[in-house]
Amino acid sequence: MILSESVVWLTIFVLSVFVGIEVISKVSSTLHTPLMSGANAIHGIILLGAIIVTGTTDNTVAVIVGLIAIVLASVNMVGGFVVTDRMLQMFVRKRPAKAAESDESKAA
């Protein structure tokens, strides 16, 4: 049996909904902000769509609109990942101290 095309799309959508909820279900409130920011960066993938529609049209107005979309989408994607990383750096900085502590206790 071969699934019809629209059912395939629906299947991917429904499964992605469950995966999306499942993967973040145990997040602590400390990480809400970076998680939101990281998810925000991921939807910047609309850049891929913007590149494809812009590159496959020859209508001048459409190209201009497409280029605007590309600029906006790359701000979203690149800025999103960079700012998330900046936030997370601050959480990581104190980990070496903690790790050293637990190493000491192990050694003891």
Add this chain to the structure above:
Amino acid sequence: MPTWIQLVFLACGVCFILALKGLSGPKTARNGNLIGAAAAVVACIVPFFWTSLHLHHVPLILAAIVVGTIGGVYGARTVQMTQMPQMVALFNGVGGGAAALVALLELNSVIDAGGHDSWFNLAATAFTIVVGSVSFAGSLITFAKLQDLMTSRPVVFPGLPVLFGGAFLGAVVLAVLLVNDPRMWIGIVLGLLGLLIGVLLVLPVGGADVPIVISMLNAFTGLTVAAGGYVLSNVLLLIAGTLVGASGTFLTLLMARAMGRSVANILFGALKGGSTLGSGEASDRPVKSVTPEDAAIMLAYADRVIIVPGYGLAVAQAQHTLRELVDVLSARGIEVDYAIHPVAGRMPGHMNVLLAEAQVPYEQLREMDDINGDFKDTDVALVVGANDVVNPAARTTPSAPIYGMPILNADEARQVIFMKRSMRPGFAGIENELLFEERTSLLFGDAKDSMSKLLNAVKAL
């Protein structure tokens, strides 16, 4: 689409799942983010090697990417950590705007090709245009609210619900029209209606609730990108957008629960006149104000002190001085902890980021549920630049906009010291009864300035 490209997109989709998974744990978060970034970069390189696509205008496209990248990196690198929530809102908004533009372009090419497309495809196009525009305009308003470009208090005017309902209905009717007869003007009007809906949706939301709205608009943009993926027959956009839409919706509900509010109440509460209590003006009722020296004595001779940091601390950049003060107090044998409200700052988890920046040891940061029982055995609760998160109105006044929000029980401490700049109410715009209580002392002044004076006074004892 060549098989290798489909497989690359599949791999990128898996990486996005791993990225979200990584981001939800403190140890894996940074790697998770890097995996997501790597996958996104790979996915965006693919079209340039996708020969059957015959990509035109490559130099222009690359130039546009460079411009956007420079803008994004500049914004992300230079933003103050205190202003990060509005930065996230801005990034989210432009993403939504990009999705709406992409859908308009796709509509244009469908019309050029004769206007024949499946009804579901056209419905998804209409959805992308409207919701993408909602996200764009809504995010810009949240940005303006957080950046103090406009009032952070709920903005309500008499015709707002009617106008909102009309715009919503109009969008639905036009979407149906578009499905039956795709025309460019319908798409453009849909986009304009989306912008109007976005503005009207966010205007009535009070400042303290804006973070939840950012999270919700983030989920909206995710769903927009998913619908855009369907329209463009691009499975990666569908997967990534759906992941963000689903996790974003769930995260919104989690945040709303942390504040003890329902999302419906946050969005439409002000329309019912629920937040008329907030006057936004300073009160002239008598309060007990103290000098840094008095406050220093109270702190230095306590056995147990709990610090309640708020956004005002971060704005004044006083977190380093605060950490020094805590070090001095600890050295005197006083037990000191920081009580972190889940929505302290401007976003859930924001205060943790800000204090981590000041190198406060992680062990001293205690979450609300963990520390709330300790306040009754605490000699002094030192509230620095916080207000709404210790406002007992959340427990006692059903008409208050923050009613039902879990708060830190600072009012149970034997003494409370508020470090405040003025008597102006907090972000939620309501007065705090705790300020007028017998046990409460106020130390007026800029948080950084008062904090240094307090530190010197404690050192001198």
